[in-house]
Amino acid sequence: MVWSGLFPAEGGDYSELREALDRMRDAGIVNVPALRGDPPQGVAAHEWEAAEGGLTYSRELIELIRANYDFAVGAACFPEVHLAAESAESDLRYTREKVDAGARFLITQLFFDNGVYYEFVARAREAGIDVPIIPGIMPITNVAQIRRFTTMCGATIPPGLLRELELRSDQPEAVADFGVAYATMQCADLLANGAPGIHFYTLNRSPSTRAILSALRVMAPWRRAVTA
Numbered sequence: 001m002v003w004s005g006l007f008p009a010e011g012g013d014y015s016e017l018r019e020a021l022d023r024m025r026d027a028g029i030v031n032v033p034a035l036r037g038d039p040p041q042g043v044a045a046h047e048w049e050a051a052e053g054g055l056t057y058s059r060e061l062i063e064l065i066r067a068n069y070d071f072a073v074g075a076a077c078f079p080e081v082h083l084a085a086e087s088a089e090s091d092l093r094y095t096r097e098k099v100d101a102g103a104r105f106l107i108t109q110l111f112f113d114n115g116v117y118y119e120f121v122a123r124a125r126e127a128g129i130d131v132p133i134i135p136g137i138m139p140i141t142n143v144a145q146i147r148r149f150t151t152m153c154g155a156t157i158p159p160g161l162l163r164e165l166e167l168r169s170d171q172p173e174a175v176a177d178f179g180v181a182y183a184t185m186q187c188a189d190l191l192a193n194g195a196p197g198i199h200f201y202t203l204n205r206s207p208s209t210r211a212i213l214s215a216l217r218v219m220a221p222w223r224r225a226v227t228a
Contacts (some may be wrong), residue, residue, distance in 0.1 A: 025071070035058055075099070103131065105132045106134065117190065140182065
């Protein structure tokens, strides 16, 4: 799968977005996750405003791409609800708008409790969202880092997982090893229960992800996958 992401919140106007999309097309990119992106550092999500001539919502970016390019467009979704959303119901409604605008697949925000993913998928299907919903998994490599990330995105760390991480907090290698084991079990369960794939948040650090993939190839949980 060849893809690249586009984040209008990082700045730039309509013409710059078109230039970026042209470069992706010319480079042979075929899948483009269209994400609003994070607001500038120090700016709260509800205070962020689009640059002059820019886009405000990821839905607008999806519409731009689908009207002018032949990419398979993806979008974000939030099993534990976007921080700026009024409610779980409104968040799901915005997700449906992205799909109606042309998103062909969804990638979830990171989560550490697979039950959260399964419940979200069930609610999404009830709301008429029928595109693949790919779970987003972040292998834990650093306790302070994962605390910061979950605070930023609104994801929760289950108490049992947090307890195990804190027991190893002064042993970086033990944290990374435990993070690989935990993420491997998460992925195996997701794939065995019909998840259409896994999106890894690697943060440009691939060793943990490679270790997880090696273990999954041996386990091959998709062979016993439950068909939804």
